[in-house]
Amino acid sequence: MTLTLTRRILLGSALAFGLAGAAAAEFPDRPVTLVIPFAAGGSTDVVGRIVAERMGQELGQQVIVQNVGGAGGSLGAGQVAKADADGYTILMGTVATHALNPLILKQKPYDPVADFAPVSLLVLVPNVLAVNPQLPANTVQELIDLAKTEPLAYASSGNGTPLHLSGELFKAMAGVDITHIPYKGSGPALTDVLGNQVPIIFDNLPSASGHIASGKLRALGVTTAERAPSFPDVPAIGETLPGYETYSWNALFAPAGTPPEAIAKLHDAAVAAMADPAVAARMGEFSATIVASSPEELAEHVKAEMAKWEPVVKDANVSLD
Amino acid sequence: MDLLSNLGMGFSVASSFANLGFCLIGVLLGTLIGVLPGIGATATIAMLLPITFQLEPVSSLIMLAGIYYGAQYGGSTTAILINMPGESSSAVTAIDGYQMARKGRAGTALATAALGSFFAGSVATFLVAIFAPPLTAIALEFGAAEYFSLMVLGLVMSVALAHGTVPKALAMVVLGLLLGIVGTDVYTGTPRFTLGITQFSDGLNFVALAVGVFGIAEILRNLEDEHERQVMTRNINSLFPNRDELRQIIGPVLRGTGVGSILGILPGGGAILASFASYTIEKKLSKHPEEFGHGAIAGVAGPESANNAGAQTSFIPLLTLGIPANPVMALMIGAMIIQGIVPGPSVVTDQPELFWGIIASMWIGNLMLVVLNLPLIGLWVKLLTVPYFVLFPIIMAMCSIGVYSVNSNVYDLFAVAFFGLLGYVLSKLRFEPAPLLLGFVLGPLLEENLRRAMILSRGDPTTFVTRPISAGLLVLALAVLVLVFLPQIRRRREEVFTESEG
Numbered sequence: 001m002t003l004t005l006t007r008r009i010l011l012g013s014a015l016a017f018g019l020a021g022a023a024a025a026e027f028p029d030r031p032v033t034l035v036i037p038f039a040a041g042g043s044t045d046v047v048g049r050i051v052a053e054r055m056g057q058e059l060g061q062q063v064i065v066q067n068v069g070g071a072g073g074s075l076g077a078g079q080v081a082k083a084d085a086d087g088y089t090i091l092m093g094t095v096a097t098h099a100l101n102p103l104i105l106k107q108k109p110y111d112p113v114a115d116f117a118p119v120s121l122l123v124l125v126p127n128v129l130a131v132n133p134q135l136p137a138n139t140v141q142e143l144i145d146l147a148k149t150e151p152l153a154y155a156s157s158g159n160g161t162p163l164h165l166s167g168e169l170f171k172a173m174a175g176v177d178i179t180h181i182p183y184k185g186s187g188p189a190l191t192d193v194l195g196n197q198v199p200i201i202f203d204n205l206p207s208a209s210g211h212i213a214s215g216k217l218r219a220l221g222v223t224t225a226e227r228a229p230s231f232p233d234v235p236a237i238g239e240t241l242p243g244y245e246t247y248s249w250n251a252l253f254a255p256a257g258t259p260p261e262a263i264a265k266l267h268d269a270a271v272a273a274m275a276d277p278a279v280a281a282r283m284g285e286f287s288a289t290i291v292a293s294s295p296e297e298l299a300e301h302v303k304a305e306m307a308k309w310e311p312v313v314k315d316a317n318v319s320l321d
Numbered sequence: 322m323d324l325l326s327n328l329g330m331g332f333s334v335a336s337s338f339a340n341l342g343f344c345l346i347g348v349l350l351g352t353l354i355g356v357l358p359g360i361g362a363t364a365t366i367a368m369l370l371p372i373t374f375q376l377e378p379v380s381s382l383i384m385l386a387g388i389y390y391g392a393q394y395g396g397s398t399t400a401i402l403i404n405m406p407g408e409s410s411s412a413v414t415a416i417d418g419y420q421m422a423r424k425g426r427a428g429t430a431l432a433t434a435a436l437g438s439f440f441a442g443s444v445a446t447f448l449v450a451i452f453a454p455p456l457t458a459i460a461l462e463f464g465a466a467e468y469f470s471l472m473v474l475g476l477v478m479s480v481a482l483a484h485g486t487v488p489k490a491l492a493m494v495v496l497g498l499l500l501g502i503v504g505t506d507v508y509t510g511t512p513r514f515t516l517g518i519t520q521f522s523d524g525l526n527f528v529a530l531a532v533g534v535f536g537i538a539e540i541l542r543n544l545e546d547e548h549e550r551q552v553m554t555r556n557i558n559s560l561f562p563n564r565d566e567l568r569q570i571i572g573p574v575l576r577g578t579g580v581g582s583i584l585g586i587l588p589g590g591g592a593i594l595a596s597f598a599s600y601t602i603e604k605k606l607s608k609h610p611e612e613f614g615h616g617a618i619a620g621v622a623g624p625e626s627a628n629n630a631g632a633q634t635s636f637i638p639l640l641t642l643g644i645p646a647n648p649v650m651a652l653m654i655g656a657m658i659i660q661g662i663v664p665g666p667s668v669v670t671d672q673p674e675l676f677w678g679i680i681a682s683m684w685i686g687n688l689m690l691v692v693l694n695l696p697l698i699g700l701w702v703k704l705l706t707v708p709y710f711v712l713f714p715i716i717m718a719m720c721s722i723g724v725y726s727v728n729s730n731v732y733d734l735f736a737v738a739f740f741g742l743l744g745y746v747l748s749k750l751r752f753e754p755a756p757l758l759l760g761f762v763l764g765p766l767l768e769e770n771l772r773r774a775m776i777l778s779r780g781d782p783t784t785f786v787t788r789p790i791s792a793g794l795l796v797l798a799l800a801v802l803v804l805v806f807l808p809q810i811r812r813r814r815e816e817v818f819t820e821s822e823g
Contacts, residue, residue, distance in 0.1 A: 039651070040363075040366075040367035040370060040651075040652050040655060042651070042655070043658075045655055046655055046658045049370060049655075066729060067367060067729075068729050068730075069523070070519075070520065070522060070523045070730070071505070071519055071522040071523065074519070075519060075520065075522075075730075078519075104510075109519065151779065153776070153777060158507065159507065159508065159509070159510040160510055179776060181773060181776060181777065182507050182508060183507075184507060184769070185651075187651060187654075191460075191461070191638075191642070192464060192465070194461055194642065195460075195461030195462065195463070195464065196461075197464035197465065197777070198777065206658070210668075286658065
């Protein structure tokens with residue numbers, strides 16, 4: 001309570017200051033803060049920093065990255081939802097903050113649709129189903145057959161993460177039972193699969209790609225409907241289980257009520273940033289597919305994602321307080 | 322020799338004018354933030370990440386690595402001078418280092434820490450160069466069961482950290498374990514002991530806890546008794562260890578380097594144990610264990626060497642596997658990805674200049690640190706003579722900025738205030754904060770790995786004794802337990818020794 005109050009006073013004075021300036025200059029006349037709702041160093045952070053750097057050049061104002069990690073992205077997203085709707089505070093949202101958390105959390109800190117003004121869906125990031133090379137399964141079908149005869153376990157970056165739910169969706173569609181082993185992040189999960197402590201992993205393709213390329217992990221399938229351009233030899237899981245499709249995504253959101261002019265400026269800057277060949281090349285190395293959508297398309301995307309994940313979350317019986 | 326030519330290539334990369342400069346910037350920044358209480362390497366590296374866009378990959382990683390091990394050096398300075406450890410590793414240095422400072426031996430303690438760190442850093446750097454690939458194989462042998470047993474060993478050893486009574490130390494370990502439980506349960510997602518505050522859903526912040534129970538509590542104690550502090554500042558004499566003291570630190574430095582190098586390669590929190598383990602070993606081996614906790618020089622030399630060796634070897638899983646051993650390493654991975662380098666086993670073969678350049682820069686960086694820090698010791702010690710009414714508000718302000726910068730979380734500041742008061746009450750009751758910190762750090766790892774091992778073994782507890790590494794660690798833990806809980810045995814043995822010597 002005290003916190004919100006103090007923050008409101010601070011932001012209020014910042015706003016008053018900003019408005020005084022706005023009479024003279026157009027948005028943006030001071031640096032924009034991009035809140036990344038995860039700790040520095042992860043894939044969302046990397047995407048955010050690459051985009052922020054380039055967007056700053058487009059806007060003529062620096063875009064400052066602020067990491068507000070915690071509660072699976074809910075803290076940072078909640079902070080932006082309550083921030084002043086002036087376009088100076090924006091969020092790097094993900095499938096976790098705008099589809100999974102709102103479905104999973106019993107206490108909802110924000111409404112992913114009503115509390116935000118969509119700006120642009122930036123990139124789609126494939127996930128991958130990979131196994132330790134010692135596991136006698138070379139294809140998705142062989143893994144399903146193996147899972148029916150012996151007990152297996154899979155590692156993920158944590159409870160309620162997109163990777164956990166990718167695994168649960170796989171189990172439901174393949175009709176197998178594989179024990180879920182959650183870790184605190186993707187790094188420790190990968191370590192245990194590399195050391196064959198756990199045979200299977202669902203991971204973001206960017207974080208696993210080095211190990212797949214070097215043969216320390218055997219990729220059985222990517223989770224996107226199409227194969228990933230960076231790994232054309234790895235089939236899509238959907239080729240074995242028709243209709244299977246999951247991926248992580250990153251999108252920019254502003255608080256609901258942000259003036260349309262500010263949204264338009266942010267959107268144009270984001271689209272221009274993603275069109276930069278240097279940014280595109282980095283995203284390609286990262287196995288991320290550039291979308292750079294319109295605000296309306298992002299709004300539709302959020303609704304579609306929530307509709308897609310709701311039954312999975314229910315069937316997997318995942319819920320967090 | 323492959324190794325020699327590789328190292329030669331590394332040194333030629335690292336000693337280019339630009340890279341020497343970035344190495345210097347890194348270690349300078351690292352020392353500075355290490356000395357500022359509460360501001361850690363994690364926050365600094367996170368803030369500097371965008372700058373690394375414009376740099377060459379090698380230069381940016383050399384600089385970031387420099388910040389990391391520079392902070393390890395600098396962190397011990399505040400631990401010794403004002404009892405304010407910024408990292409779990411320097412919490413141990415604070416125990417005897419601060420007592421040395423109170424007796425006017427702050428300069429000796431700082432010099433010991435710097436020399437020990439330099440030696441350990443140099444040795445560990447060569448270990449990284451020679452053994453990185455085979456050591457990685459050992460790290461991968463560690464599964465959940467092995468980590469659980471390692472943490473059990475660590476907790477048993479933590480009892481030896483205390484120089485008070487064993488029951489009080491145990492009580493502090495248990496309190497630390499309970500505090501470590503605060504946050505979201507990894508397996509079920511249920512929040513535990515968060516008092517309904519979402520900001521605590523990822524647990525209490527280590528820096529907030531450490532700054533509170535050590536630093537703020539110490540300030541409160543000093544405010545209570547200004548006279549004692551004057552004694553401490555007036556008695557500063559020699560800055561450098563004399564020949565006798567140098568002889569005393571050789572053994573602890575060598576053993577600390579060994580212990581730290583081995584534990585540093587384990588990605589699941591092994592490096593955290595390094596300084597604690599070294600302290601326990603030194604106390605057990607010492608002819609005067611009663612000096613520990615009252616300013617034993619071995620209690621500074623051993624843990625400081627161990628923590629620096631561990632800091633260097635924790636680069637092994639990063640560089641050979643792309644696996645982060647701690648949050649700083651996770652940021653380094655982020656920095657590599659930004660540069661378009663996919664971290665993983667292929668880095669050594671695809672980017673040999675990067676791999677060997679970083680290793681060579683570590684040795685150069687360590688040399689720079691010792692050259693920088695030895696002359697600075699006099700200056701740091703003079704800081705102690707700053708009047709307390711000036712020093713105390715500055716320390717408080719720096720701590721608050723530092724703690725807040727980690728997560729931009731106001732509740733972390735509330736935690737500092739709370740744990741400061743708790744630490745003060747505990748010190749009045751003669752409870753030691755060090756075992757509490759160890760319990761806090763190890764508790765979550767202990768629980769996570771216990772439950773993971775049980776899930777993987779499908780509920781069969783024999784997994785801990787049937788896996789050889791795990792069984793070995795448990796036997797070792799049992800041995801330490803016997804040594805701690807049967808002091809009569811030890812006393813009798815000591816009598817035997819004195820008799821035979823006499």
